[in-house]
Amino acid sequence: MPETLSRNSHLSVIESGIEPAAVALQDVVFERQGKALVDGLNLTLSAHGTTVLMGPNGAGKSLTLRIMAGLITPGHGKIRWNGTETLPSQRVALVFQKPVLLRRSVRANLKHALKIYGVPRSEQGQRLEELLEMGHLKELADRPARVLSGGEQQRVALVRALAARPKLLLLDEPTASLDPQATAAIEDLIRTAAASGAKVLLVTHDRGQAQRLADEIVFLNHGRVTEVTSAAQFFDAPRSREGRTYLSGHLLF
Amino acid sequence: MQDFGAAFGQAFALIAGFDPALMEIIGLSMRVTFTAVVIACVIGLPLGAVLAVGKFPGRATLVVLISALMGLPPVVVGLAVYMMLSAAGPLGVLQLLYTPTAMIIAQSILVTPIIAALTRQVIEDMHGEYDELLRSMGSRRLSTVATLLWDARYSLLTAALAGLGRALAEVGAVMIVGGNINHVTRVMTTAIALETSKGALALALGLGIILVGLSILVNAGLMGLRKSAERLAYA
Ligand SMILES: Nc1ncnc2c1ncn2[C@@H]1O[C@H](COP(=O)(O)OP(=O)(O)OP(=O)(O)O)[C@@H](O)[C@H]1O
Ligand SMILES: [Mg+2]
Numbered sequence: 001m002p003e004t005l006s007r008n009s010h011l012s013v014i015e016s017g018i019e020p021a022a023v024a025l026q027d028v029v030f031e032r033q034g035k036a037l038v039d040g041l042n043l044t045l046s047a048h049g050t051t052v053l054m055g056p057n058g059a060g061k062s063l064t065l066r067i068m069a070g071l072i073t074p075g076h077g078k079i080r081w082n083g084t085e086t087l088p089s090q091r092v093a094l095v096f097q098k099p100v101l102l103r104r105s106v107r108a109n110l111k112h113a114l115k116i117y118g119v120p121r122s123e124q125g126q127r128l129e130e131l132l133e134m135g136h137l138k139e140l141a142d143r144p145a146r147v148l149s150g151g152e153q154q155r156v157a158l159v160r161a162l163a164a165r166p167k168l169l170l171l172d173e174p175t176a177s178l179d180p181q182a183t184a185a186i187e188d189l190i191r192t193a194a195a196s197g198a199k200v201l202l203v204t205h206d207r208g209q210a211q212r213l214a215d216e217i218v219f220l221n222h223g224r225v226t227e228v229t230s231a232a233q234f235f236d237a238p239r240s241r242e243g244r245t246y247l248s249g250h251l252l253f
Numbered sequence: 254m255q256d257f258g259a260a261f262g263q264a265f266a267l268i269a270g271f272d273p274a275l276m277e278i279i280g281l282s283m284r285v286t287f288t289a290v291v292i293a294c295v296i297g298l299p300l301g302a303v304l305a306v307g308k309f310p311g312r313a314t315l316v317v318l319i320s321a322l323m324g325l326p327p328v329v330v331g332l333a334v335y336m337m338l339s340a341a342g343p344l345g346v347l348q349l350l351y352t353p354t355a356m357i358i359a360q361s362i363l364v365t366p367i368i369a370a371l372t373r374q375v376i377e378d379m380h381g382e383y384d385e386l387l388r389s390m391g392s393r394r395l396s397t398v399a400t401l402l403w404d405a406r407y408s409l410l411t412a413a414l415a416g417l418g419r420a421l422a423e424v425g426a427v428m429i430v431g432g433n434i435n436h437v438t439r440v441m442t443t444a445i446a447l448e449t450s451k452g453a454l455a456l457a458l459g460l461g462i463i464l465v466g467l468s469i470l471v472n473a474g475l476m477g478l479r480k481s482a483e484r485l486a487y488a
Contacts, residue, residue, distance in 0.1 A: 069389045070389075071385050100385075102400070103404040103407075103485075113390065115396075117390070144486055146487070147485065
């Protein structure tokens with residue numbers, strides 16, 4: 001089958017790069033009501049570092065993350081994880097744009113995650129304390145999770161994702177609508193996760209944050225990648241017209 | 254009018270004096286109804302959760318059917334159970350007719366659709382909210398159902414109390430399959446019906462007052478649950 005062959009050769013090019021490909025999206029298309037919301041997306045993420053996904057509202061950033069997390073299945077295209085097509089379950093953690101916390105205490109939320117992630121019972125207690133510590137959640141541990149402030153909820157959601165010890169951490173605007181302090185706390189957690197070897201893919205509209213955290217920027221518009229650039233280059237002089245327009249504050253159509 | 258006044262006086266005397274006949278009837282009522290509600294929960298909670306989360310052929314039909322069964326008239330349930338348990342019926346050999354067990358069976362049948370339908374509604378809504386999160390975490394089907402049942406615990410308790418209220422107040426089913434036999438199958442509602450028809454208003458009134466009191470308690474419980482669920486943002 002020439003189709004498969006050409007794809008494989010395409011892939012081997014990706015894999016013979018300097019860094020092994022952690023995940024590669026190839027010609028991914030996701031359609032709804034005859035509209036291609038993700039429209040032939042090609043994106044290769046290296047196994048380490050922080051990639052920031054930027055783009056205007058409705059560009060398809062959240063959809064891309066949900067596709068990568070295996071929550072929605074694209075109509076066309078392929079996703080390859082280190083060259084194979086099977087999603088390494090539990091190695092991918094997603095923090096949603098709107099955090100969903102269970103109707104339990106903060107502690108019980110984290111305990112639930114540890115259980116789902118298959119952490120042995122004997123280790124759960126210690127891991128739980130570590131997570132609470134990490135998220136500065138000790139004082140909040142016994143509060144019902146859903147009465148916490150937005151920033152506190154985001155912190156719980158992020159720490160809960162870290163309970164998976166993910167290889168790939170997908171973050172969908174984790175600091176939107178947070179104050180500078182809460183933002184800094186989340187950014188610290190992201191740095192910690194990246195430093196411990198997780199690949200981070202972060203969606204944000206916050207340029208400062210992108211500059212602080214990104215190793216590279218992926219710019220998305222109308223469900224397509226328009227450029228992949230180093231953070232320094234992107235904020236100095238974006239290569240794509242769409243990137244330039246976005247940064248200049250004009251509306252993209 | 255004087256009759257009424259006297260009846261009220263006697264009723265309160267019966268209640269205050271823990272009249273043994275009264276206590277026996279209340280005791281049996283409680284036993285039958287609580288057992289029936291527990292059985293209905295054991296069947297209705299998982300059934301409702303599976304209907305909410307599962308995808309299988311016939312699911313939609315089952316959902317409609319169970320919703321329709323919520324409004325079953327108690328006398329019809331009584332009649333159906335009567336036919337099953339009567340000497341000529343398929344379960345006649347068990348000789349359960351006119352026993353508290355028969356009443357428990359009838360009330361379980363009455364309450365199970367209520368619990369199942371309310372559970373399905375509650376769990377389905379919550380599943381809509383939790384589905385992507387739990388899938389992204391790699392939660393298996395069984396843990397997902399367990400998570401949903403636990404997180405819906407306040408609403409589900411509300412459903413159970415609604416079932417309790419219905420079972421406590423119904424008279425048709427227990428009358429038909431229990432037969433209102435003194436010291437054996439006489440419960441509050443059937444006793445009220447009988448005593449009233451005999452003109453023995455004191456006992457009927459005493460039971461009526463207690464029944465209303467219990468109903469108020471159940472509703473207060475419902476309200477309290479709703480309040481604390483809201484306070485914790487668990488609603
Ligand atoms: N299930 C769906 N059915 C139809 N349209 C959808 C569906 N999900 C998303 N869309 C549309 O797809 C487009 C991309 O959505 P997405 O949520 O990925 O945007 P985004 O890049 O994350 O934007 P934002 O910055 O506002 O979060 C939007 O126009 C949205 O309306
Ligand atoms: Mg989004």
